[in-house]
Amino acid sequence: MQHGSASRGLSSAGNDALGQLLRGQWPDPDGGTPIGVPVQSIAIERTLAGLEADLVEPLRLGPRLAIVSDSTTHIVLGERVERALAKLAAVDVVVLDGQPHADAATVETVRRASARADALVAVGSGTVNDLCKYAAAQDGKRYAVFATAPSMNGYTSQNAAITVDGHKMSLAAVSPVGVFIDLAVLSAAPGRMIRAGLGDSLCRTTAQADWLLSHHVRGTAYRQAPFALLAEDEPALLDAPEALLRGDPDAMRALARTLVLSGLGMTISGGSYPASQGEHLISHYIDMFAPKAREAFLHGEQVGVATLTMARIQQQMLAADPPRPLATTMDCAELQRRFGDEVGASCWREFSAKRVLPEARAMLEQRLARPWNAIRDEIQRLTIPVQRLRSVLERAGCPTEPAQIGLSDAFYARAVRDARFLRDRYTFLDLADDAGHGAMMAAA
Secondary structure (H helix, E strand, O other), X not given: OOEOOHHHOEOOOOOXXXXXXXXXXXXXXXXXXXEOOOOOEEEEEOOOOOOHHHHHHHHOOOOEEEEEEEOOHHHHXXXXXXXXXXXXXXXXXXXXXXXXXXXXXXHHHHHHHOOOOOEEEXXXXXXXXXXXXXXXXXHOOEEEEEEOOOOOOOOOOOEEEEEEOOXXXXXXXXXXXXXXXXXXXXXXXXXXXXXXXXXXXXXXXXXXXXXXXXXXXXXXOOOOHHHHOXXXXXXXXHHOOHHHHOOOHHHHHHHHHHHHHHXXXXXXXXXXXXXXXXXXXXXXXXXXXXXXXXXXXXXXXXXXXXXXXXXXHHHHHHHOOOOOOOOOOOOHHHHHHHHXXXXXXXXXXXXXXOOOOHHHHHHHHHHHHOOHHHHHHHHHHHOOOHHHHHHHHHHOOOOXXXXXXXXXXXXXXXXXXXXXXXXXXXXXXXXXXXXXXXXXXXXX
């Protein structure tokens, strides 16, 4: 295992992007000063067995730690971490029952259970990590995480996906001070969780296209940095996705690095913009409104299917003539009719900031028409054709159709149509709908 600088703790990162980020020395491709991140230590190794205390000790988390897992991750890794860290500090064991939800009520459960602790240590993947990072932020505490599955890219981000009053939101949280990834543990995770991580990572192409569109059309900020971080490892995932399910350690390392670097890209960007756009809005809609009797599916499984949808919409919009947006007719009353009073009002607060007002429609049309060829060419250069994305997912055994994630065509069409109303981000979902391409969206 290689070491970063003494003040930054143990890390498997050397002189590549991870090591440079930990030392605050990664060159900014956008032309700014060298970039650093608030994470002190990152370890991605074939095994971390016996090293848990050595990894956590330099973080100086305090004399009392709350180690948070769920009933599954406690068996997979939690007990091992508890035994190891008991050598360093008093340990409060927090094991969440069953399959916990990342919602406001469970956040409060974690906060109460960790009230006496100086810091939290999450042992898990998406839900456990989000609960701990948000609970830590609410209480002004630090936290570290031991990963148990390569199922999502939120380990290193500063935001948490938390459902509040039925509305799934991306809320400001706190970065972990340490992220520890045992590749043997990740490789032993259920195949669905590995496939979910691949699905979540493939949305780089559609999220980047959406974010760049918003930059050109709405003038929002945009950065190259989060995508430059992913350039080295992405080809391995695209070229040999089958290797992940064979337990190939190099393939798993590439996926783990991609997920970690994607999270750091969000931190650098000050939000989830580079990794969560139209495809995630579709997945959020599914989480919020799917039939209660539907089988549970993983976030990355849904995102993989939604990424194919967004790629098709983007390809078709970019191949067409310059879009001519119409003034938005949606109002709060209609959103409340579709989503219910409380969620509808919350969505209106998000959506109203980006709706096309009558007095701005002509200006927006001109803004699109004049440079459309340049915008189209720039976005097309960074996208991956939908046929290749589908091939990658199919070769890894990932879902690619709504029916494979338990959804009817009718429900999925509503998800694609209405997902744009959940957040204030302007994506190709907005452009297609504003330009009157509802048929295109329904067919996607």
